[in-house]
Structure formats: structure tokens, C-alpha cells
Amino acid sequence: MPETTRRTDRFPGTRYGNRPTMKDVAARAGVGLKTVSRVVNGEPGVTAETERRVQEAIEALGFRRNDSARVLRKGRTASIGLVLEDLADPFYGPLSRAVEEVARAHGALLINGSSAEDADREQELVLALCARRVDGLVVIPAGDDHRYLEPEIKAGVATVFVDRPAGHIDADVVVSDNYGGAHDGVSHLIAHGHRRIGFIGDMPRIHTAAERLRGYRTAMEDAGIPVADSWMSLGVTDPERVRRAAREMLSGPEPVTAIFTGNNRVTVTVIRVLAEHTRPVALVGFDDIELADLLQPGVTVVAQDAAALGRTAAERLFRQLDGTLLAPERIELPTRLITRGSGELPPAD
Amino acid sequence: MPETTRRTDRFPGTRYGNRPTMKDVAARAGVGLKTVSRVVNGEPGVTAETERRVQEAIEALGFRRNDSARVLRKGRTASIGLVLEDLADPFYGPLSRAVEEVARAHGALLINGSSAEDADREQELVLALCARRVDGLVVIPAGDDHRYLEPEIKAGVATVFVDRPAGHIDADVVVSDNYGGAHDGVSHLIAHGHRRIGFIGDMPRIHTAAERLRGYRTAMEDAGIPVADSWMSLGVTDPERVRRAAREMLSGPEPVTAIFTGNNRVTVTVIRVLAEHTRPVALVGFDDIELADLLQPGVTVVAQDAAALGRTAAERLFRQLDGTLLAPERIELPTRLITRGSGELPPAD
């Protein structure tokens, strides 16, 4: 029975049960505490025979090093935090996975949490992660003021923002070329003869939404097409309202012949609306969606590389931790137009 | 400047930078260490005036409690681990999110990792989580021997397996009714007149795959239909081989008129094959897929409730931690047949 058994009496709430400690292992192996530490960490300076005895004791007691104590002593936790909007969103799965792979390559674990698009919850999560002393943070911001992070960053928490820039602080950020992608997508529709093109996107206070809107506006302007207010629907994101917005654009006095959708969720809903619609309407969506190629017609999209966003951000994070990184920077990854049919439909008035 | 500044000189590797500690806060506020602890933890027995002074010092120094030290002292980490196959798989997103929500409701953080369907990596991850002293583990097993977890469970790490049962140990497990779901799906095809029904699934050493295969076999048997070997393709999972397997079934001497697919990835590939195929072939797939309703025809599926799996497992985990839970149990959640068209096509010979 390990020496530490008594503990439970004093802390009935503990869940460690009676985990053996290095002290217990040392006692059983008949060696000093530090010798056990050396064996566990593969440090040199231990005879093969002593090592064998220690290993045997470890085995017998089922000892496992307590990393909390280790962290306390060493100062590094070898873990990083990832705060995103919603793990269940198919866009974030690959991103999260990419961050994890990079972390793994650096021997770090990933702690993550969903902000549910709520600024307070984002802050709560981030600060909880800081209290855990994660070495670094990858944050997909929900809020637009991140000054609360200043003391943390000053204290050495590496931080990289992804998908949207940080608010009111100077930090690394990795984003997609939202403006350029939207510009490409809308120009593509224009090149196929469309002039009355609708836009359905999120609230412009969200950075990505604002940039995509700007891409739409500029592409129209570049082509010399004045935009009617009724062609734009902003801040609309729940399916029911998207559906209504789409129907209005399609049936107004100046009905659109094409729609550009600002994110994957909107795209899916609009596809449903168009499926019920008799007149063919062209569609280009921001973000790729699964099975887009199997629909009739295939859905033309402006695709972001979610995995690349995550990978780039995580790599930058670890470069901050290495100390090989200098000033905060903004990195923009290109988007890719994937033509599948829906964006190449001619205007049908 | 906080007193702990010196630290950096001694441990140049540390990333804490110079984080103020409670000691620093105490010094600045002119109070004792324990008083700071009381304020930080909202314990009673502190005058309003003293509390104000402490809060002020906390603010000024940017202090944040070090949870590693707290954990070491208290014994509970208020974090749980989730080990799954691949975060990027759309099936696991909602599951992971559901686990997170339950954890959040219990004030715990979620640490997760992908095993990449590799048994060694699963073990490595699980043990790393145990070294962090997570309070509990939710595991979607990749390997089939979990005896390595015995000392951990004995030491008090709550453990729940999801989606597939644990190997060689007695532990809580939450699974879908894979057998029943597959039986329903295949019976549905039979009810629509099919007799030559193909099955494409994963290796039967994977529990879910074996159960689904059993559902297929039993449904056929129940209908008195002998199964030709050429109708079954097992252990096939990469797109190229699935494609080949499907084509062979469709063109053999006894061509199938319907296919039952064993998981979402297989289903997607088979949909692609059928899209190029002239003769209409019925299809029912295990697992729901996004946009399945928008394809022509809509894809009939046997849907699992991934979120419910995660939620149920996590709740059980916390009941283990509460101590309100008794013996390990196996919980089976029902599946649901969603008819959308592809499963209702009549046989076309």
C-alpha cells in the first residue's frame, strides 16, 4: 500500500484516489526520490540495475507522473488552447484538427472550447485557459475587443487569432482573403452575363462578413453596375429569415438572376430555396460544402482552406514560443473558386 | 515590479514571463497571502475594505490564479479528456460539442485529441491525459485492448466509452443500436421489393462494422434470402476501393438492385458511383449526411444521434464523478430511419 494512502482521509473530495507518487516508488525500489525522477525523465546518471529496480516499482504500483506538479515546477504546460465558435460546424472540424496535428508535432496537448459566438463566453474561456497556464492560444474571435488579453500576452502567453482579426490589440492574425474571394465569386457571375446579383450575408460587424460584402460591392462597382438596396440582405443568418430574404430578391420589382451567399450555412438554405424555384438562378457561395458536386447543378463556391488556416496559425504560435518570431503580422491565405455549374448558369429573366 | 521577477534568471526556459503570484498581490495590498486567496476564491471572512485593497492590487498587477498549483493542492483538475478518431469527421463534431456542453455545465474544461484510428496513438493520448490528471475520460476506442487503463480507473479516473465498447475491461459504454439500425435499413429495402442487396462496410474487427453486418445478414435471413458472397464487401473504406467494389456488385452475374452502406464515408462514395450509373439502384446508408435531402433522389439513411451519444456519455461520466453511479453499464441509443427517396426506389433488373 503506497505511503500516500492517508491523504484521502484529509481530502475526501479528491479524485486521485490513492495515486502512488515518486516518493512511494522510491521507497519500494529502495532508492532516493530524485533517482526515480531521473528514471522517469530518462535523464542520464543511473545504473542499469538501479533503473531496472525503479521500473519494476513503477510497474508494480501503477505509478504515473503527475504533470500538474511538473508544470508547477517547470513553468511550461506543453498545452495550447483553441477557442472557436462551434466545434459542430463543419468548417471548424478540419481547422481544429490541423491545429491539433501541429500541437502534437510539438509535443503539446490541445484544450478547446466553443464560444458559441458569444463575446462574454469567449473571454471566460480564454481566461480559464490562461489560468491553466496554456503556453499559447489560438483564438477565433467572437467579440471585438480583446484588450482583456493584454496582461496575458505581456506575461508571455503566445497568441494567434484566426479567421478574424483581434479587436484593439496588436496580435498575429491569419485570415482568408475574404475580400478577394468574394470579389472573384461575384466577378465570375458578372462574367457570365449577370447584372442583377443578390448578396446574402452576416452582420457587417463581423469582420469576415464585412470583407465579403466589400468584395461584392467592389466587384459590382468595377463592372459599373449600380446595386439596388433590395439586392442586399445583411445580418441575416437563421434559415427562416434567409429563406424569406432570398424569396424577396427573386420576386421583387428588379428580381436578381444570381445570388452570392456569404457563408456555408446561408448557401445551404439558399440551395433549398432555389430547388423549389422554377426559373433557374445562378449561385456562388462562400465556403465549400460537402456533396456540392453531386447536386443538380453542382454548386460553384469560393473555397477557403480551413486546415491551412489552422496549420498556419498553430505554426506561427509555436514560432512565437520558440522566440524566433518578431512583430505581430497579418497573414492572408488565398481562396479558390471552384466551378461546378451553379455559377455558370446564364441569366434567365 | 512583482517580487517574483528574479525567477526568470534562474529558469530561462520558463514561459510564464513574470507572472505575479498571490504573494506579490499580498505584498502590494499590504495583507497576508491567505487573505488574497480568500478574496480570489470568494471565501467569507474578509472586510469590504480589505477586499477592495486586494482587488485593486490584483487589477494593477494583472494577477491571474495559477490553476496548476491549485490542482496540485486540491486534487481535482476540473477538466475531462475526450479521445476520438478524427475531429475533422463531421460525425464527431456534434459529439464533441455535446460533451463540451455537459462539461461546461459542470464547470470543467475539455481536452481532446484525435487517435487517427490508431491504437498506439489512442493509448499515448489517454495516458497523457491521465498524467494531466483529468478527472474523467470519454473515449471512442481505436484499439481493442484497454487493459492499460486498469490502474487509472482504479486510481479514480472516471471513464466512459462511446460508439464502441472497451476491450477486455469492464467499463461504461454508450453506443448506437447498430445492429437494429442496419436491420431496419435492410428490411426497408426488402419491403420495397429488393432481394439482391449489396453491403459495403468496414472491417468486421471494428465493433460497429460487425454489428451492422450482423443486422444486414439477419434481415436477409429473416426474409429467407440467401446472400451471395459477391454482394458483400468488408474492410473496404478508401474511396477508390469502395468505388471498385460497388461497380463489381452492380455488374456481376447476379447484379444487386440495392446497396446498404455501412458508414457516411462509404455512402458518399457510393452516391458518386450511382450518379454515373444508368440503371437506378436503391440505396440506404448508415449515418446521416448533410444535404442528403437535396440530392436526386434524396438519400434514405439510418441516422444516429451523435450529439445524444456525446451528451449521454458525458452525463454518465459526471455521475461517476459524483459517486452516484454504481456498476458499469451498456447503454444503447436508438437509430432512426429517414426516408428520402433513394431507399424507396423499386428494383430495376
Added chain:
DNA sequence: TACGAGGCTGACAACGTTGTCCAGGCTCTA
């Protein structure tokens, strides 16, 4: 006025690990 009760506060040890430093035993050489 003296005394006890109760409210605040702080000193101290402990959580399990690792870095530092020293002791003792060995080998090797002059």
C-alpha cells in the same frame, strides 16, 4: 471592568515534482 464569543487575519505546512549541490565510492594515473 472583566470575560467570553465571534469575526478577521496571517503563519505555516503540504500537494508532487524538478534543479542544485554535495557526499561517497570507484577508477586511473603519477
Added chain:
DNA sequence: TAGAGCCTGGACAACGTTGTCAGCCTCGTA
């Protein structure tokens, strides 16, 4: 054979926090 140098092992403090406990101060009451 003595001294230098190396190798192995252990004692001890420290990481930042919390539980225990004892001391002090104030207030009410006899």
C-alpha cells in the same frame, strides 16, 4: 599509494496554491 576525476545517488528547496490553526481585536454582557 595518494590524489584527481568521474560516476552514481540523495538531501533539500522551490514552484504557487489551499487547509489548518492560532492569534488578535472588537463588541456585548454580567
